[in-house]
Amino acid sequence: MIERDPRRRFLRLWHDDRAQALPVIALMMTMLLCITALALDGGRAIYSSRELQATSDAAALAAAHSIPTATTVAQITGPSGVAATYSSVQGGLNARSTLPSVTVTSTLKCLTTLQNQGIACVGTLPYNAVQVTQSSVLPMYFAGILGHPTMTISTTSTASKRGGSPRPSNIAVILDTTLSMNITDVNCGTTQMQCALNGFQILLQSLSPCSSYQSICPSTGNNPFDEVSLFTFVNVSVGTVGLDTSCTGPMPGPSYGSNYYNAAPYGNFDLQTSPAATPYAQLPTGLAYSFPTPGAAYSPTGSTNPTYQVTNFLVDYKTSDSATSLNPNSALVKAAGGVSGCGSMAPPNFEADYGTYYAGVLYAAQSALTAQKQANGADNVIIILSDGDSNALQSGNTVINQAFGGPPPNSTNMSAPAPTGSGSYMTATANGSYPSWNGECGQAVDAATYATNKGTLIFSVAYGAPSTGCSTDANAGSHPNITPCNTMAGMASAPQYFYSDNQQSGQTSSCPSGQPYTSLNSIFQSIAAELSQSRLIPNNTT
Numbered sequence: 001m002i003e004r005d006p007r008r009r010f011l012r013l014w015h016d017d018r019a020q021a022l023p024v025i026a027l028m029m030t031m032l033l034c035i036t037a038l039a040l041d042g043g044r045a046i047y048s049s050r051e052l053q054a055t056s057d058a059a060a061l062a063a064a065h066s067i068p069t070a071t072t073v074a075q076i077t078g079p080s081g082v083a084a085t086y087s088s089v090q091g092g093l094n095a096r097s098t099l100p101s102v103t104v105t106s107t108l109k110c111l112t113t114l115q116n117q118g119i120a121c122v123g124t125l126p127y128n129a130v131q132v133t134q135s136s137v138l139p140m141y142f143a144g145i146l147g148h149p150t151m152t153i154s155t156t157s158t159a160s161k162r163g164g165s166p167r168p169s170n171i172a173v174i175l176d177t178t179l180s181m182n183i184t185d186v187n188c189g190t191t192q193m194q195c196a197l198n199g200f201q202i203l204l205q206s207l208s209p210c211s212s213y214q215s216i217c218p219s220t221g222n223n224p225f226d227e228v229s230l231f232t233f234v235n236v237s238v239g240t241v242g243l244d245t246s247c248t249g250p251m252p253g254p255s256y257g258s259n260y261y262n263a264a265p266y267g268n269f270d271l272q273t274s275p276a277a278t279p280y281a282q283l284p285t286g287l288a289y290s291f292p293t294p295g296a297a298y299s300p301t302g303s304t305n306p307t308y309q310v311t312n313f314l315v316d317y318k319t320s321d322s323a324t325s326l327n328p329n330s331a332l333v334k335a336a337g338g339v340s341g342c343g344s345m346a347p348p349n350f351e352a353d354y355g356t357y358y359a360g361v362l363y364a365a366q367s368a369l370t371a372q373k374q375a376n377g378a379d380n381v382i383i384i385l386s387d388g389d390s391n392a393l394q395s396g397n398t399v400i401n402q403a404f405g406g407p408p409p410n411s412t413n414m415s416a417p418a419p420t421g422s423g424s425y426m427t428a429t430a431n432g433s434y435p436s437w438n439g440e441c442g443q444a445v446d447a448a449t450y451a452t453n454k455g456t457l458i459f460s461v462a463y464g465a466p467s468t469g470c471s472t473d474a475n476a477g478s479h480p481n482i483t484p485c486n487t488m489a490g491m492a493s494a495p496q497y498f499y500s501d502n503q504q505s506g507q508t509s510s511c512p513s514g515q516p517y518t519s520l521n522s523i524f525q526s527i528a529a530e531l532s533q534s535r536l537i538p539n540n541t542t
Helices: 006-015 021-065 192-206 241-245 257-262 331-335 359-376 440-453 484-491 520-530
Strands: 102-109 129-139 150-160 169-176 226-237 306-309 379-386 457-463 498-501 535-537
Touching (some): 021 535, 306 359, 359 379, 440 484, 457 484, 498 520
Parallel strands (some): 379 457
Antiparallel strands (some): 102 129, 129 150, 226 306
């Protein structure tokens, strides 16, 4: 029956609910597709972004680590540079199939925050950080149906060239204990000897004797991180060297002025004269220089024989990596004057008989480091502090140390016989080649170059280095007419590892370096920072 009343037909259609689910289903399908696209494509984008961030971190760390050794900016930031090599670009070491169409940019930076932490902008590339940015264009699958076929993700990482976890190192610290170190450093406020020892304490405090995960560091073994051995010159006897670490000696004395050779407390004990005089009982006995054969084992024995090495390689200078004070039971800490009321290293008896000579102690330190590396595999490091003026002469010569106003010694050291019972020492000659009383400053540079070529990283610290001196190198030796300042600079493995105390004795030094650090405390802090790995830092670091 046909409904003739239009109003009733409309009402019946209005109440008819057949097939009304179709629009709802269509709407729900669209929403489900969007959610699926968001879940799958969005989840993939999040995963890829994290993966890209990880590879950006790797590229930044590798690039920052290479700053000290790179010679051009392109070696780090160029298309074939370190940053690109460790990135996710096609062909990079961190390339991923899940990260297509990657581009990378990197920028070297010199950040003030890092400089304040001892990480300077020096060397061939004067930067201390690198920032790496990577971008990847991801194809979108479900989202592509909705008109968004790709998504670009981008990540940025910044890394400091140093300041991270420690690089396990065997460290030979060579400290000058000649009488010139008893001059007062007005800027530091005490003797040069004590100023140097204060810096040495800062170095020890900044090093890592063991892993940060160990609550107590082992005294030996168990994969220690930074093992430290102390060396000195002039030679002292094996039988008396323990006085430097036994807390029996005095703290370094006050300024002695131009006549400090004869001044108290050492003058009364004839510190500067021949061994026939009465020695000061609390100081080691200085001996004539010995000349270790380069590459020969170095382990002096026999109480009357000479040694450059004050302590073996030790890790007990701190009880844990996080310790805020040094271990007072450590021989290194005692030698550095780090124990209250305890004596420390000081010029030995008869020191002024012998002057200054570097090559022997450098060869001794390198030989000891070679043996240490064979034992634990860590990197080798030498840190040497002095004024750079080598001036020890052959027996009977009456010209030595005149720059310091002292009387000429009765005898000197350069023609002394080899230590008793040892076949690994050489005899000095006049020919200008190691060992020789001619060309002594040049021999120091040659010895340091030998160590650098053996893989040892050498930091040199010029402390009051004069612009003139090295009298034995006048028209002689491998570096004729070299200056004390150039001697210290030449001993460093690279220019960025040369430091100079520009404020020594309160005067502007005539021996500047490229480093901005001009006090021993900041210098040793910077050296400690150089002995660490690169690390990630916030991208907004200034």
